[in-house]
Each structure stands twice: as structure tokens, then as C-alpha cells.
Amino acid sequence: MTIFKTRLSQISKSNGKVILANDYDSSVKNLQAKTIKNIQDLHPFLCGIKLNFHLLLPLSGKEILKINTFAHKFGLQTIADIKLNDIGNTNNVTIENLWRLGFDAVIANPIMGLDSLKNLVKSAHKKEKGVITLCHMSAPEARLSYDMEVKLQKKQKLYELFLDWALTAKVDGIVVGATFPKIIEYCNKKAGKKLNIFSPGVGTQGGNAKNVLTSGTDYLIVGRSILNSKKPINIAKELQLQSFSK
Known part of the structure; x- marks a missing residue:
């Protein structure tokens, strides 16, 4: 058995x-069936699948396990995006x-x-599981919190502190929104190969x-652009090809 970061890297060599x-809204029915179909149709162009909190809540444990088992059949890594944040x-x-x-991994705050x-x-x-932590999210309003100036040992932006903590704790990766490429650049320059950027x-x-x-992004997390497309396979394949160019 290999660690999460290695497993993800291995599948990405062939799949991008x-x-x-896989974050549908609450109006979508048959979540398990739709998710399994997405894996069936799109797995050649994916290295993993992320399931958000709001998708997990309507599903039973048996249904979630079936989804993860099916994803593993194709070598995909599965990530629980629950922004975990509580006492030990x-x-x-x-x-x-x-x-x-x-x-295989959890996203934590x-x-x-x-x-x-x-x-x-x-x-x-x-x-041999992974932890990915928030650093700077993709929504426009993220600046209101992640760009806040904080002071512990020194004054810095909150996302800078979160990056420092990620490096110190030796997490597997950080989330930095694709809408903030300059922040991705900053994180990549400081972190190097010590963690992945999602x-x-x-x-x-x-x-x-x-x-x-x-x-400097290592992995693209893409939802609606694929899920809402009339030709999701084409979109996934196009993104896969771009990811190979890095």
C-alpha cells in the first residue's frame, strides 16, 4: 500500500x-446512480473524485462505500470535502x-x-490516508476572510498563515482557488514540492x-463545467490534455 499523495500521483501520470x-445541488435525484455513471463515463480523464458534504448527507453509508469502491476499481482517489474543523x-x-x-483523503479547515x-x-x-487543508478558496467573497491580516509571531495574511501551518503539519496538499493565480504562484514558490496545490x-x-x-497548481478540481455540459466527456478530455502540458 502506498500513501495518498503517491497514489494520486501515480494515477495522474496516465489519466491527467x-x-x-461531483457536487450536485439538492434538486438532483438518484445521486448514487448519477455519481457512479459519472465515474463510469469519465474515469479515463480523471485522477480522482471529490464528494462534498451536501452530497454525502442524503446518501447512506452503504451508498457512499459503493461509490468509493467503484471509483477505486479504476484507480481513482476519493476525497471527502467536509472542511473538517473540530476538537481532536x-x-x-x-x-x-x-x-x-x-x-482516501479529507479536506480540513x-x-x-x-x-x-x-x-x-x-x-x-x-x-496511509491524506489531509488537504484550505488555504484560499475560489469564491469572490473569500478575500473577506482569507486575505485578512492576522498577527501571531508576525503580521501576515490569513492564507499565508494557513500555508505556514500546512507546511509545518506536513499536510498532503492545500486548496487555493483557481480564481487567484497570484496566490497560487506565491504558495507554489514557498512550498515547492513539499505539498500539492489543488x-x-x-x-x-x-x-x-x-x-x-x-x-503552480498540481491538480484541477472541476465540477459544474463538466457536470452541466452537454458533452461532459469532451470537457473532461480537454482539461486532461491541458493538465498534461504542465
């Missing part, structure tokens, strides 16, 4: 660096349940604090795949 954000005991109980449901984050990473890595917000939210890949 696109992760499907709650975090550990949560991730143990996520691992039983078949997930580092606002929990550095010590809690270190413990979360340590616990996940013992099971960028949502390509397409529908205005992020440009080529620009963010050039800026």
Missing part, C-alpha cells in the same frame, strides 16, 4: 490531473468513519489550530486552467 467535484477527538472519530466508508492539525495529519498518515473554480467561477497550471 483533473479531479471531478471529534476529528479522529470523523476520519475513522470516513476511512471505513472508503475515502486549518482554523482548528496547528496542534490539532498536526494530530489529524499524524492519524491520517498512519492509515485548485477549484476552473470554468464556471472564472478560473483558467492553463493560467493556474502555469502558476
Whole structure:
């Protein structure tokens, strides 16, 4: 068995660096069937699939496990996007349940604090699972919080502090929105190869795949641009080809 970061890298060598954000809204029915069909149709162009909190809540544990098992059949890595942020005991109980449901990694909010984050990473890595932390999200209003100036040992932007914590805690990756290529560039320059950068917000939210890949993004997280397309396979294939160019 290999660690999450290695497994994701291995599948990306053949399939490219696109992760499907399978994040339907509440009006969509038959979530399990639609998700499995997406995996069936799109897996040659994906290295992973991300399932958001609002998608997981309507599903049973059995249905979630079936989705993850089906994704693993094609070598895809599965990520639980729940922005985990709580006390240590709650975090550990949560991730143990996520691992039983078949997930390979969790997205967490580092606002929990550095010590809690270190413990979360340590616990996940013992099971060869991954932790990806928020650094700067893709929505326009993200600037209101992630660009705030904070002061601990020194004055810095909140996303700069979150990057420092990610490096110290040795997380597997950070989320930096594709709508903020300059911040991606900053994070890539400072982090180097120590962690991966995952960028949502390509397409529908205005992020440009080529620009963010050039800026330092390692993996594109794409949802609506693929899910809402009349030709989702074509969109996924186009993004895959762009990801190979990095």
C-alpha cells in the first residue's frame, strides 16, 4: 500500500490531473446512480473524485462505500470535502468513519489550530490516508476572510498563515482557488514540492486552467463545467490534455 499523495500521483501520470467535484445541488435525484455513471463515463480523464458534504448527507453509508469502491476499481482517489474543523477527538472519530466508508483523503479547515492539525495529519498518515487543508478558496467573497491580516509571531495574511501551518503539519496538499493565480504562484514558490496545490473554480467561477497550471497548481478540481455540459466527456478530455502540458 502506498500513501495518498503517491497514489494520486501515480494515477495522474496516465489519466491527467483533473479531479471531478461531483457536487450536485439538492434538486438532483438518484445521486448514487448519477455519481457512479459519472465515474463510469469519465474515469479515463480523471485522477480522482471529490464528494462534498451536501452530497454525502442524503446518501447512506452503504451508498457512499459503493461509490468509493467503484471509483477505486479504476484507480481513482476519493476525497471527502467536509472542511473538517473540530476538537481532536471529534476529528479522529470523523476520519475513522470516513476511512471505513472508503475515502482516501479529507479536506480540513486549518482554523482548528496547528496542534490539532498536526494530530489529524499524524492519524491520517498512519492509515496511509491524506489531509488537504484550505488555504484560499475560489469564491469572490473569500478575500473577506482569507486575505485578512492576522498577527501571531508576525503580521501576515490569513492564507499565508494557513500555508505556514500546512507546511509545518506536513499536510498532503492545500486548496487555493483557481480564481487567484497570484496566490497560487506565491504558495507554489514557498512550498515547492513539499505539498500539492489543488485548485477549484476552473470554468464556471472564472478560473483558467492553463493560467493556474502555469502558476503552480498540481491538480484541477472541476465540477459544474463538466457536470452541466452537454458533452461532459469532451470537457473532461480537454482539461486532461491541458493538465498534461504542465
